[in-house]
Amino acid sequence: SWGDTEVLSFSWLSHGEGFLFGRRGRAPRRGARGPPEPAPPRGFEPCAAAAAARVRRAGAAAPRSIRFTVRDLSPVSGEDAVLASEEAVEEQPALEEGVVEAEAAVAGGEGEALRSFLEEFGDQADDCIIPSPRLKGIATPDCPAALQFLGARYNSLMEKHNSLMEKYEQQVAKCAEECAPRFDGLKNKYTVECAERRRLYNELIELRGNIRVFCRCRPLSSDEISRGCSSVVEVDPSQEMDLQFIPTEKERKTFKFDHVFGPADDQEAVFAESLPVVRSVMDGFNVCIFAYGQTGTGKTFTMEGVPENRGVNYRALEELFRISEERSSSISYSFGVSILEVYNEKIRDLLDDNSEQTSKRLDIKQSADGAQEVPGLVEAPISTIDGVWEKLKAGARNRSVGSTSVNELSSRSHSLVRVTVTSEHLVTGERSRSHMWLVDLAGSERLAKTEVEGERLKEAKFINKSLSALGDVIAALASKNAHIPYRNSKLTHLLQSSLGGDCKTLMFVQISPSSTDSGETLCSLNFASRVRAIEHGPARKQVDPAENFKIKQMAEKLCHEEKENAKLNESLQLMQLKYASRENVFRTLQDKIRETEQACRTHQQRARELENELANEKKAARDTGKSVKPSFAAPVRQRPPLAPMRQRPPSNNMPQPSGPSRLRFAGKGSSVQNKENIPTANKTVVDKTAGKARRVSLVPMMRQIPLQPKRRSSIAILPSERERMSIFPEKKAMSRLSHVQMSRTARPQAFNSIPETPQAAVDATPDVRGKFRMEFGSSSRFSSPPTLSMRKSRNNISSPQQRLRMQSGSGNASKLCFSIQKRVALGSPAPARTTSMTSGTGIFDPALREQIMAGRFGNAQRVFNGKRRMSVL
Ligand SMILES: Nc1ncnc2c1ncn2[C@@H]1O[C@H](COP(=O)(O)OP(=O)(O)OP(=O)(O)O)[C@@H](O)[C@H]1O
Structure with missing residues (x-):
């Protein structure tokens, strides 16, 4: 009850309208307790106030049914609220229409109950029912039936509403479900973007120099406020990097910082x-x-x-x-x-x-x-x-x-x-x-x-x-x-x-x-x-100084080891190169040996054939009683044929050939060819100079081959360094043994002390400075004539190849092989360029040639065998 009105029922519709049914006069009447003091029921103040006002204004004791509309009426108190409510109702014809329609829908069956309900209240109902004309038409004195109808109607509406709500909620849930992945994706994207923005900003700051400036403004102190000071700065929370400085009304300056904190922060x-x-x-x-x-x-x-x-x-x-x-x-x-x-x-x-x-x-x-x-x-x-x-x-x-x-x-x-x-x-x-x-x-x-x-x-x-x-x-x-x-x-x-x-x-x-x-x-x-504005570059991570020192030491060690490594690598490469070149030399040497062996075999064969021929010729000569006139020196004839493969026993003595004396003397100005290995055809010339020449050649005559000066090379075995040192301990610096200068007294001993060259020829000719020269290499054992190069003075060695040849000594096996090859190349004799050989004599005489070949072959064989041993060693 409210005041003197008994509120029978209250219906509240979802769209903001409600029905209030009440009966006036059942409660203590007005005047009995004085005017009712409005004490609005909680939650229904506006509607109750409006309803009460209507009831009061109607002045009837009969119960009234009231329709009302609720709009912003709180707080509600007294007449204001009532008036406001009325105004609101009058302004809402659409709402009223809505109600009328609702009433029309129920007017059939249940409308009867409502009509009877209204009839029960008589004419007062006219005033009580607000202003729906259709509702006015419905009059029923059956209050419970009317209420029942209204309740049922309300419930059906509520059901409808609930089902709609359910549908709507389902739709929302479905929509949310559908949108969730998209939303999550967007959310993630946003988070990533935010992080990226922050990272880029930090990077920018770091690149600019890693100095960040934050500005903080304190609040005005109580003292300042009391003194009437005003604030000259403005901080907008949405612009967190800007600070407005307003010293006067006309002046305004914006400062930018990495963040600005206002008094509220x-x-x-x-x-x-x-x-x-x-x-x-x-x-x-x-x-x-x-x-x-x-x-x-x-x-x-x-x-x-x-x-x-x-x-x-x-x-x-x-x-x-x-x-x-x-x-x-x-x-x-x-x-x-x-x-x-x-x-x-x-x-x-x-x-x-x-x-x-x-x-x-x-x-x-x-x-x-x-x-x-x-x-x-x-x-x-x-x-x-x-x-x-x-x-x-x-x-x-x-x-x-x-x-x-x-x-x-x-x-x-x-x-x-x-x-x-x-x-x-x-x-x-x-x-x-x-x-x-x-x-x-x-x-x-x-x-x-x-x-x-x-x-x-x-x-x-x-x-x-x-x-x-x-x-x-x-x-x-x-x-x-x-x-x-x-x-x-x-x-x-x-x-x-x-x-x-x-x-x-x-x-x-x-x-x-x-x-x-x-x-x-x-x-x-x-x-x-x-x-x-300072830009001093990005910050650097700090390491422990002790760690720093350790790292520095390790770096130094690494550097040193790298250098060592490089050196070792270099020397390894050198060794590999050396090894490769040695391999090459060795392979060449092997090839030469093979070739030489082949040549030897050919020449042995040839020698045998020649011997047979010679024997046949001799036999034929003896048979015919004619003597074969040798075109070469007598000693050749007297000499027994050489066994092709026979090796001469090594001897320290000079060989004593069975032919004429091999000692010849050459004049001071005679040519190289004249000085040594002169064939017997020129013997008379040689004899004329006898007694004058001081050089002694121990080389057998028959082995002299006129070779092209340019292509000549020596097969003389130069003593090794050790040997040289043993011969000339006082002349250690000497490199060319063929031009070793030594005293006359030292010569015999030195000569005798060479174990490997017992038959070395000695060139005892004093040079222009009155010193003596000694030559090795024209050993009769090897049948090698003294070479041009060996005879040259030390100063005449001009080409590096020559020098190398002279310095390399007995170790230069490839050259040696080459020399051997040349010397045994009897099948293709060198053109007779020397003056000591005349056409039709000497080497071109078949008999002589045979002998030369035999001698050469023997020598070549010996040299080859000796060198082969050395190279194998
Ligand atoms: N942001 C703030 N919020 C509230 N009070 C503040 C703020 N900033 C400063 N104050 C107050 O202002 C007063 C002065 O602050 P503070 O002593 O820190 O200043 P200061 O700059 O260090 O001065 P000085 O340079 O003389 O040492 C203090 O009483 C402090 O509590």
Whole structure:
């Protein structure tokens, strides 16, 4: 019941219409308890209010059925709500029409019940039923039937609605199912794109120089608000890289940074953006995070924070421990922390509890790997985050702070926290050592504004000086100067590798939003923009110095071994070449031997034939009684035929041929051919010079073959080096044995001491300088005449081939073979070019030729056998 109206039933249709059936006067009547105080039933306030108003306005006690429409009517109270409801109903003819149609549909059977229901309420029904004319026409006094009808209708509608809803939900689910893969694909694509965008951005930043600049603007302090200061900066959260600086109404300047944090951004948001840089230290990169700005702008707040709202320092270390824990299965990390401050251009160790520390002088030194080190600085090992907090608190306690008119707890020094991260990969053994510098700079301040004096003034001067040095460094770096003035202050010297080196740097430029600080804010923003413009190339991973040294040593060793290898390879190649050439020589030699053997066989055959012929001729001559007139010297005739294959026994004595004396003397100016091996046809000429010539040739006459001077070569066996040395110990430097100069007394011994050349011919002719020359090689044993080349003076050896031939000694087997081949080439005698041979005599006489052949063959055989032995050895 509501007021004096008893609400019988309430139907609520899904499209916002409802029916309220009520009877007035069943409840205590108006006046009995006074006017009803509207206490709207919860949830139905608008409809109840409207219904009540209608009932009240009708003034009838009879029950009424009310149709109403609900629209934005909350909060509902009193007449306003009623009026609003009425207006809403009047504005909705479409809705009314809808209802009319619904009523028409039920007018058949159940309409009867409704009509009887209305009849029961008499004429009052006219006023109660709102304004549907069709409904007005339905009058039924049967209230339960009407309600039943309406309930059934409602239920059928609800069913319909539910089925529709179900259908709709199914359709939605189907659609979702169909779209899910596409949606997932798009979602993945989006995630990948986002990651790629971030990666590219980071890459760009790294390529540009790995200096990121974040701008943070603190909120206006209560003091500033009370002084009526306004904000001169605008930060739009959707434009996270832009900062609008509006010092006056007309002026507006946009500054771009890597991120801008407004007064609403908390410590967590700030650290979240710094995370990628912090994480780099765990990957072996040097990192530097520093806060710069005017005094009182929140540098210490950002870096250190307050116990209930900690800053970057604590959060960064917390993150390092978290990552260390996460990677503990593959990498082992150890951490150390040092805290120092630069106060009045002096370095103070804030972790050194020693009371004497004021006297401890700390300075900056450059380490072997080019980094800046502070020898003697305490580095406390840390293993838990609690330990870190203790250290940070200890450092903060020892820091120099003082009160200024701008900041009650103003930092009077630059505070630097250095975290050293050493890592070792448990699988690869790779080691790295990197640093993270967390720097809270002292604030730049206007001396007049801060109204400092005395000690504070001195501090302020040092602070401003070092910050101005920092500005110079930044300017030099931005304009890519060759000289960067790092050493102008302790601060810049310490941060050298962070600002211009291979380090990832993050700078927080802290600004005040206050209009009273707009000058300083502009300076800070300009400075930060310059820092952002620095490009110093990508950061480099740091390796442990000890590891560095080890790697360097290994590289040196490798380099040395490579050189050795190259040398060995070279010598191996040389050896291979040598081996190949020896192989070639050996093969050639073998071929020659084979050819020579073949030639020998042919000549043996030929010799046998000639011997037979000779024997036949002799026999024929004896038979006819004629004597065969030899065309050659008598000794040849007397000489028994040579056994073709007979070898002469080696002898140290000179051979004593059975022919005429082989000693001949040649005149001083006689030709080479005249000097030796002169055939008997020229004997008279030789005899004439007897007594004058001083050269003795022991070569059998019959073996002299006129060879072409150009093609002649000697088969003389030159003694080996060892032999030469044994002969002429005092003449070690001599290389040509055929021209060895020695004293006359030494000659016999030397000659006798050559074991392998017992029949060497001695050329005892003194040379023009009165010295004696001795020649080897014309040994009768080998039937080799002294060669032209051997007879030449040392100075006459002009061609390298000749020199080589002379130097190579008995080892030059190929030449020897060639010589042998030539000498045994009797089948094709050389043209008679020498004057000592006349046509029709000598070698062209068949008998003589036979003998020559036999002699030559024997000699060739001997030489060949001897050389073959040597070459095999
Ligand atoms: N983002 C911030 N939100 C709330 N308070 C801040 C914020 N930044 C700074 N403050 C408050 O401003 C005051 C000055 O901050 P802080 O001491 O960190 O400045 P500072 O730049 O380090 O000054 P100085 O250079 O003199 O040391 C502190 O009381 C600090 O709590």
